[in-house]
Amino acid sequence: MTKLVLDSQVLVNFRHHDFTGHGPHGCRWADVKSFRFPQGIQDSELLAALVAHEQFRDDYAGGGVDPAGTRHGPYWLKHVTAHAYLPVANTDTLRTLRSWASQHGSIPESLEKALASTVHAPIDSATSCYRLQDLGHEKFHDWGGVHIAFHEYIVIDQDRTLLTLLVAADD
Incomplete structure (x- = not known):
């Protein structure tokens, strides 16, 4: 199994920015976790390694990473x-995230x-x-519908x- 090493974790929280005159942006945030991996590993193996990683056990609703957790975002981890995960063009990913960020007006x-x-x-630099x-809702965990919007990407x-x-996501 490929070993991923957590490189960094960053949270960009929209609540920490002044939105005076910029509209009702509410409780929105972006969570970024970066990992290093050995050279020459195929994407499919990297995806599997990430899903198996302890840092993947995060409900993204304030609880943080739970090593014994059974939730990931709105879904049961299983x-x-x-x-x-489906392949998507980098340009489509950027378009979605920019649209999400500015959905309530300029930022x-x-x-x-x-x-x-x-x-x-x-x-931008991803291969x-x-x-x-x-x-689907049937895969939601017991309170999985808490997010208004939930966008997740793996960028390699x-x-x-x-x-x-x-x-x-939006809370």
């Missing part, structure tokens, strides 16, 4: 497999800079990108041996 320059450096930059497909940069898990 339903989120490497096969639940402050300070937040745009934070998003560009922490969220958009890994996508491949995958999105978590909608697994084979040149830099960097895998990034990006989650953007």
Whole structure:
């Protein structure tokens, strides 16, 4: 099994930015977890390694990573497999995340800079990108519908041996 090493974890929280005059942005955030991996590993093996990683056991609802956890985002962990991720163009990923970020109007320059450096930059340099497909409400865990929007991407940069898990959501 491929070993992924957690490189960094960053949270861009929209509540920490001044939205005066910028509309009702509410409680939104983007979570970024970066991992290093050995060179020459195929994407399919990287996806499987990430799903098996302890840092993947995160409900993204304030509880953080739970090593014994059974939830991932809105879903029961057992339903989120490497096969639940579909390839997507980097440009489509950027378009979705930019649309999500500005859905309630323009965003402050300070937040745009934070998003560009922490969220958009890994996508720009990625050799491949995958999105978590909608697994359906029947795969939701007991309170899995808490997020208004939930976007999850796995971004792989084979040149830099960097895998990034990006989650953007509304509470």
